[in-house]
Amino acid sequence: MATTDIHLHQHGNDHHDAHAHDEHEHHAGNFWTTYVFTQDHKMIGKQFLITGIFWALIGGTLSVIFRLQLGFPDMNLDWLKPILGEWITPEGKLDPEFYLALVTMHGTIMVFFVLTAGLSGTFSNFLIPLQIGARDMASGFMNMLSYWFFFLASVIMFISLFIETGPAGGGWTIYPPLSALPQAIKGSGLGMTLWLVSMALFIVSQLLGGVNYITTIINMRTRGMAFTKMPLTIWAFFFTAIIGLLSFPVLLSAALLLIFDRSFGTSFYLSDIYIGGEALAHDGGSPILFQHLFWFLGHPEVYIVLLPALGLSSEVIATNSRKPIFGYKAMIGSMLFIAILSFIVWAHHMFVTGMNPFLGSIFMLLTLIIAVPSAVKIFNYVTTLWKGNLRFTPGMLFSIGLVSFFLTGGITGIFLGNSAIDIQLHDTYFVVAHFHLVMGSAAFFGMLAGIYHWFPKMFGRMMDDRLGYIHFWITFVGVYMVFFPMHYIGVAGFPRRYYTWTNFETFTKFADLNMLVSTAAILTLAAQFIFLFNFFYSMFRGRLAPLNPWYSNTLEWTTPRFPEHGNWPGEIPAVYRWPYDYSKPGAADDYIPQTVPYSETLESNLPHENELIKLETSNGGNAIVVDSHKG
Amino acid sequence: MMNLLIILGVILVLGILYMIFRVGNLIRVAKGKQEAEARVDSANGTNAALFVVFMVVSLVAFFWYSFANFDNYTLPIASEHGKKTDSLFWITMAITVIAFSIISVIMFWFIFKYQYNKDRKAKYYPDNHYLELAWTVIPAIVLALLIFTGLRTWNEITAPASKEAEVIEIIAQQFAWTARYPGVKDNELGSYNYKLIDPVNEFGLDLTDKRSFDDFKSLELHLPVGKEILLKIRAKDVLHSVFLPHFRVKMDAVPGMPTQFKFTVTKTTEQMRTETGNPNFNYELACTEICGRGHFSMKMPVVVEDEASYEAWKKTQEAWLKQNPDYLKQVPAALKEAAMIQAGLEKDPGATVAAAVQQ
Numbered sequence: 007m008a009t010t011d012i013h014l015h016q017h018g019n020d021h022h023d024a025h026a027h028d029e030h031e032h033h034a035g036n037f038w039t040t041y042v043f044t045q046d047h048k049m050i051g052k053q054f055l056i057t058g059i060f061w062a063l064i065g066g067t068l069s070v071i072f073r074l075q076l077g078f079p080d081m082n083l084d085w086l087k088p089i090l091g092e093w094i095t096p097e098g099k100l101d102p103e104f105y106l107a108l109v110t111m112h113g114t115i116m117v118f119f120v121l122t123a124g125l126s127g128t129f130s131n132f133l134i135p136l137q138i139g140a141r142d143m144a145s146g147f148m149n150m151l152s153y154w155f156f157f158l159a160s161v162i163m164f165i166s167l168f169i170e171t172g173p174a175g176g177g178w179t180i181y182p183p184l185s186a187l188p189q190a191i192k193g194s195g196l197g198m199t200l201w202l203v204s205m206a207l208f209i210v211s212q213l214l215g216g217v218n219y220i221t222t223i224i225n226m227r228t229r230g231m232a233f234t235k236m237p238l239t240i241w242a243f244f245f246t247a248i249i250g251l252l253s254f255p256v257l258l259s260a261a262l263l264l265i266f267d268r269s270f271g272t273s274f275y276l277s278d279i280y281i282g283g284e285a286l287a288h289d290g291g292s293p294i295l296f297q298h299l300f301w302f303l304g305h306p307e308v309y310i311v312l313l314p315a316l317g318l319s320s321e322v323i324a325t326n327s328r329k330p331i332f333g334y335k336a337m338i339g340s341m342l343f344i345a346i347l348s349f350i351v352w353a354h355h356m357f358v359t360g361m362n363p364f365l366g367s368i369f370m371l372l373t374l375i376i377a378v379p380s381a382v383k384i385f386n387y388v389t390t391l392w393k394g395n396l397r398f399t400p401g402m403l404f405s406i407g408l409v410s411f412f413l414t415g416g417i418t419g420i421f422l423g424n425s426a427i428d429i430q431l432h433d434t435y436f437v438v439a440h441f442h443l444v445m446g447s448a449a450f451f452g453m454l455a456g457i458y459h460w461f462p463k464m465f466g467r468m469m470d471d472r473l474g475y476i477h478f479w480i481t482f483v484g485v486y487m488v489f490f491p492m493h494y495i496g497v498a499g500f501p502r503r504y505y506t507w508t509n510f511e512t513f514t515k516f517a518d519l520n521m522l523v524s525t526a527a528i529l530t531l532a533a534q535f536i537f538l539f540n541f542f543y544s545m546f547r548g549r550l551a552p553l554n555p556w557y558s559n560t561l562e563w564t565t566p567r568f569p570e571h572g573n574w575p576g577e578i579p580a581v582y583r584w585p586y587d588y589s590k591p592g593a594a595d596d597y598i599p600q601t602v603p604y605s606e607t608l609e610s611n612l613p614h615e616n617e618l619i620k621l622e623t624s625n626g627g628n629a630i631v632v633d634s635h636k637g
Numbered sequence: 638m639m640n641l642l643i644i645l646g647v648i649l650v651l652g653i654l655y656m657i658f659r660v661g662n663l664i665r666v667a668k669g670k671q672e673a674e675a676r677v678d679s680a681n682g683t684n685a686a687l688f689v690v691f692m693v694v695s696l697v698a699f700f701w702y703s704f705a706n707f708d709n710y711t712l713p714i715a716s717e718h719g720k721k722t723d724s725l726f727w728i729t730m731a732i733t734v735i736a737f738s739i740i741s742v743i744m745f746w747f748i749f750k751y752q753y754n755k756d757r758k759a760k761y762y763p764d765n766h767y768l769e770l771a772w773t774v775i776p777a778i779v780l781a782l783l784i785f786t787g788l789r790t791w792n793e794i795t796a797p798a799s800k801e802a803e804v805i806e807i808i809a810q811q812f813a814w815t816a817r818y819p820g821v822k823d824n825e826l827g828s829y830n831y832k833l834i835d836p837v838n839e840f841g842l843d844l845t846d847k848r849s850f851d852d853f854k855s856l857e858l859h860l861p862v863g864k865e866i867l868l869k870i871r872a873k874d875v876l877h878s879v880f881l882p883h884f885r886v887k888m889d890a891v892p893g894m895p896t897q898f899k900f901t902v903t904k905t906t907e908q909m910r911t912e913t914g915n916p917n918f919n920y921e922l923a924c925t926e927i928c929g930r931g932h933f934s935m936k937m938p939v940v941v942e943d944e945a946s947y948e949a950w951k952k953t954q955e956a957w958l959k960q961n962p963d964y965l966k967q968v969p970a971a972l973k974e975a976a977m978i979q980a981g982l983e984k985d986p987g988a989t990v991a992a993a994v995q996q
Binding site: 279 | 685721733740751760762777791876880918
């Protein structure tokens with residue numbers, strides 16, 4: 007089959023001159039237009055990826071610093087002085103306020119800059135045109151702007167780490183009044199201002215990207231790429247972009263009103279406040295309003311993070327199981343259902359905020375419903391593995407890891423979604439364990455699976471498999487050792503965002519588990535350097551990638567090894583079948599790419615597929631592709 | 638010097654690792670093409686086996702730790718509704734752990750069993766509507782049961798408190814808790830206004846309201862056992878959250894929006910000391926909503942007594958107004974006398990009021 011592919015492309019190259027008028031072909035730009043202000047979706051995807059990796063390292067390092075405090079409270083941290091300066095107290099301890107800033111920035115960075123921009127930004131950009139058969143995004147310019155807004159947001163957030171009063175410190179959820187009053191915590195001064203400015207720019211970036219993703223998917227699919235023939239990755243990116251487009255503006259308004267409250271004396275969120283020896287003039291606002299607005303984005307955000315990861319892993323698992331994904335339509339249906347439900351469950355974050363308890367019962371009902379489509383997804387993954395022919399590429403390993411985390415972390419959601427049980431567990435380490443597994447680690451593993459799987463397409467070279475295996479096993483075990491013990495700590499009632507628990511007799515236990523968690527966190531972070539080495543080394547010195555290294559069906563593998571701007575040198579191939587014809591009975595090999603028409607696979611066609619052949623031949627444009635395969 | 642040595646050592650180790658990696662690569666290249674032809678490498682079986690090892694080891698560790706350390710991670714329950722929420726918790730735990738174990742075992746077993754074999758072809762199995770229907774409906778039914786029981790408990794917990802409930806106000810500020818009791822004379826909390834707050838009048842007590850005269854302040858939360866308690870919760874500056882872990886009570890304290898939580902304590906501090914075998918046991922109140930630098934230290938001691946000792950304790954407490962007689966000047970002239978009596982500044986209603994005021 008590999009030879010067939012090469013023929014296809016040689017054929018494409020023969021036609022190269024005929025298509026020379028195609029502006030994409032002779033678009034040899036300079037350094038600035040190729041690597042910096044590029045409008046090529048592939049390069050923009052890589053820009054998001056590299057920036058995301060940078061942020062992941064920062065976010066991970068921040069978490070290790072505060073884990074040092076939690077796991078080894080007696081440790082002397084003077085050796086961090088060269089980096090943290092005054093944030094290390096004269097006694098060699100972490101400043102409690104800076105501890106909160108670390109927690110806040112870890113959350114913000116991981117949720118928004120890594121798992122939203124780094125994951126969805128990378129793969130939506132990279133894969134949408136390649137997998138639907140388009141030359142580029144609907145608007146390359148908007149796409150470029152999307153990255154540069156993100157870059158600007160990144161710069162501002164990064165600067166906020168170094169200012170004297172420290173970055174924002176009110177938790178990543180920045181609940182007012184804490185985030186609105188500089189006298190309440192240092193981080194609510196300039197740090198919070200920068201946070202809000204950065205996030206506003208970030209939202210602009212998301213909207214520019216989202217509009218592009220949606221438009222591209224709807225309008226620019228190649229011939230034959232019906233919605234029902236799209237890979238699940240594309241479906242996932244499609245839903246993600248829609249969710250983002252509908253929910254991010256709400257965060258923008260929440261942030262805007264907070265800016266008003268902070269700087270212009272309005273009272274959207276503030277009322278009845280006496281702080282620093284004076285009663286403030288703010289009157290009539292409600293902190294709960296902010297929480298509603300924040301979580302109206304915040305909960306869909308969970309799925310903005312998770313759906314692309316689920317899409318990527320669906321593709322990777324099907325390819326490496328050599329089986330169609332089980333229940334393609336059920337997978338789409340459950341993603342659609344999750345996407346809809348994600349907008350009407352937000353207040354389950356607010357059961358004990360004083361919100362009307364009746365509202366709590368409604369949101370509990372809606373929240374637990376979301377477990378059904380999630381369960382369907384897990385069952386479908388497991389069934390896809392059943393009687394497969396499993397190849398454990400690093401991408402596959404990380405996808406399996408994702409399913410495992412999604413299961414382990416998802417199940418604890420049934421506790422937290424139940425408002426009666428949530429009373430005790432709210433804001434304890436049980437919650438920390440839950441969302442780090444189900445959203446943080448699962449999405450992170452989805453991202454890694456995507457990187458390993460599509461690296462050959464991104465850089466034309468293979469990553470080293472063995473380093474990938476080592477990276478996977480240390481990270482997989484490490485993540486469980488970090489987050490699983492937190493369930494026990496949470497059931498014991500330990501509140502989150504605590505600098506230390508020693509002030510409470512109730513929370514004196516589990517120094518041992520906390521030490522284990524911190525040690526595992528350090529090891530897990532260290533293992534990421536194996537990945538970093540592998541990533542950058544392979545980019546330049548990795549083995550040259552075959553055109554279709556995973557014997558996959560989707561369109562991106564029909565492009566040349568180093569696709570130029572425009573992706574396909576000749577005509578864009580047409581699509582005839584769904585992307586999951588793996589191990590079809592009767593077929594010669596265990597995969598049939600989407601570009602192979604049914605007329606060429608008479609031996610493996612299902613009865614209704616034979617009828618589709620007529621439609622294929624009536625379309626003259628397909629002749630080229632058909633020929634190339636016979637060659 | 639030591640640092641330099643460490644850095645050099647790290648560089649050396651990294652260098653060696655890099656060399657090993659390079660040599661390994663070269664050997665693989667030299668070994669030739671067979672590996673390249675094969676669709677999986679030699680590690681495929683190892684990875685498959687490792688998943689099973691991982692599954693067995695982690696499930697064993699999970700069950701062992703959960704049983705061996707049960708008493709460590711479960712807090713004793715000391716409230717009526719806590720029994721219900723905890724039983725819900727454990728019912729959910731049983732259901733989810735069973736589901737989790739079965740799915741994990743099946744998944745990791747499949748991973749091992751169906752590892753790549755070049756002579757085998759995977760089964761083309763794109764869908765099965767009956768299966769999909771089954772695993773949509775079954776979780777839905779189980780969840781419906783959980784939702785139903787959860788809703789019932791939630792509605793009971795959040796239902797209005799009875800009229801006889803003991804009302805106690807708890808006020809959060811950075812970084813301390815204060816309790817305000819309605820006082821033994823009228824047993825009603827006086828109204829307040831945040832604009833009246835000053836360094837002494839921490840409650841913002843409105844002294845034009847006669848119900849406020851006998852209110853008293855406490856830095857310890859005293860609670861009667863076996864009697865319904867209605868905690869009225871408010872915050873002065875930022876969000877806080879009342880967390881009474883043994884009573885399974887949690888409710889945010891919100892500036893500008895008073896909240897409340899009703900519950901009944903079932904065990905006194907003394908009973909708890911016997912039960913846990915810890916003579917120093919104390920109930921505690923913790924803050925669970927990030928509130929600033931001292932969030933982690935925002936604690937209030939809690940004392941649970943039988944009702945008689947609780948009432949006796951209340952009688953020993955001085956009204957806030959008695960402790961701060963300066964504030965009598967805020968009391969409207971018509972109510973001054975009542976204020977004196979209610980606050981306990983004046984025992985005998987017949988005595989001269991003027992004398993007391995001049996003090």
